[in-house]
Amino acid sequence: MKAIRGATTVGKDTAEEIKKSVEELLLTIKRRNGLNDENIVCIMFSNTSDIKSYYPAKAAREAGFFSCALYSSLEPEICGALPKCIRVMIFAEIESSPKHVYLKGAADLRKDLSKKLNIAIDGPAGSGKSTISKILASRFDILYLDTGAMYRACALACVRENIDCKDEAGVDKIIGGINISVKYENGSQKTLLNGEDVSDKIRTPEISMLASSVSAHGSVRKKMVELQREIAKQNSCVLDGRDIGTNVLPDAEFKFFLTASPEIRAERRMKENREKGIEQPFDSVLKEIILRDEQDRNRKIAPLLKAADANEVDTGDMTVGEVVDCIVRHIQGGI
Numbered sequence: 187m188k189a190i191r192g193a194t195t196v197g198k199d200t201a202e203e204i205k206k207s208v209e210e211l212l213l214t215i216k217r218r219n220g221l222n223d224e225n226i227v228c229i230m231f232s233n234t235s236d237i238k239s240y241y242p243a244k245a246a247r248e249a250g251f252f253s254c255a256l257y258s259s260l261e262p263e264i265c266g267a268l269p270k271c272i273r274v275m276i277f278a279e280i281e282s283s284p285k286h287v288y289l290k291g292a293a294d295l296r297k298d299l300s301k302k303l304n305i306a307i308d309g310p311a312g313s314g315k316s317t318i319s320k321i322l323a324s325r326f327d328i329l330y331l332d333t334g335a336m337y338r339a340c341a342l343a344c345v346r347e348n349i350d351c352k353d354e355a356g357v358d359k360i361i362g363g364i365n366i367s368v369k370y371e372n373g374s375q376k377t378l379l380n381g382e383d384v385s386d387k388i389r390t391p392e393i394s395m396l397a398s399s400v401s402a403h404g405s406v407r408k409k410m411v412e413l414q415r416e417i418a419k420q421n422s423c424v425l426d427g428r429d430i431g432t433n434v435l436p437d438a439e440f441k442f443f444l445t446a447s448p449e450i451r452a453e454r455r456m457k458e459n460r461e462k463g464i465e466q467p468f469d470s471v472l473k474e475i476i477l478r479d480e481q482d483r484n485r486k487i488a489p490l491l492k493a494a495d496a497n498e499v500d501t502g503d504m505t506v507g508e509v510v511d512c513i514v515r516h517i518q519g520g521i
């Protein structure tokens with residue numbers, strides 16, 4: 187059983203307005219969550235005390251919600267509360283994560299759910315960016331854009347064309363002819379190089395190092411950043427990378443910078459690699475992590491850097507759940 191939340195406001199305290207707003211709210215929740223009459227168990231309303239002309243629960247019956255239990259209650263008068271607001275909690279038997287709905291004036295209560303939202307997650311390799319970003323994207327039901335995957339695909343293109351990723355002139359020559367794009371299948375990002383899905387091929391330790399080198403070149407960054415900005419303009423998304431908060435989306439609503447010691451990050455990366463069938467001794471993973479940090483931090487263009495207005499989260503001693511909770515609390519509390 188899942189709890190789906192929602193809220194709306196009414197312009198005037200009249201029976202007609204209340205009925206219209208309740209119907210719109212319930213039907214939107216029903217549509218977005220794929221609910222049918224059988225899987226709705228009960229609907230509970232509460233409304234601010236400046237709404238007196240009609241019971242939201244009665245309006246729900248009239249809107250066709252016949253088989254579930256309905257309940258309405260009145261909220262206490264709280265100074266500064268959003269006026270003429272109707273809140274709802276629907277208990278429903280669904281498998282998918284609930285999609286909460288905030289309409290009209292109530293959209294201001296939850297900007298994360300109601301407006302286009304871009305969340306920037308930056309940090310060094312192994313700081314937990316991709317794990318956390320994927321969970322956040324699913325929690326907020328928005329896209330996850332792994333920008334590192336794009337630089338990795340550029341590195342793979344260079345390998346295939348026999349170009350040294352450190353050779354800026356060589357990379358500049360081929361970058362115009364490389365087509366990098368992303369598509370989403372069941373919410374998960376596929377990275378395409380000239381139309382070919384290379385999502386798995388770009389996850390090797392060799393490509394990690396080469397991506398760090400190739401990403402230092404201005405021509406590569408210009409092309410990738412344009413693509414990333416376009417995706418972020420069209421969609422609500424969580425973007426992870428090195429320069430999202432500082433360069434790609436300096437105006438992102440929320441920015442986080444994840445950190446952890448090189449040893450902890452190397453430990454995590456080794457475990458991740460092992461799960462993919464790649465065995466690499468700890469010392470060699472640690473060496474690569476330190477080298478990559480150095481390259482990413484010291485390059486001239488858009489280096490790895492915490493944006494002045496980003497929230498730093500040291501994930502070293504935290505579980506994945508704790509990091510997610512900390513970020514979600516910040517996003518929901520800060521709006």
Ligand code: DC
Pocket residue numbers: 311333334335337338394397398401402426427428429430478482
């Ligand atoms: O996050 P990752 O390990 O997949 O990234 C691979 C490399 O790409 C990383 O070492 C630096 C570079 N990168 C970047 O320069 N800017 C980004 N926004 C993302 C990654």
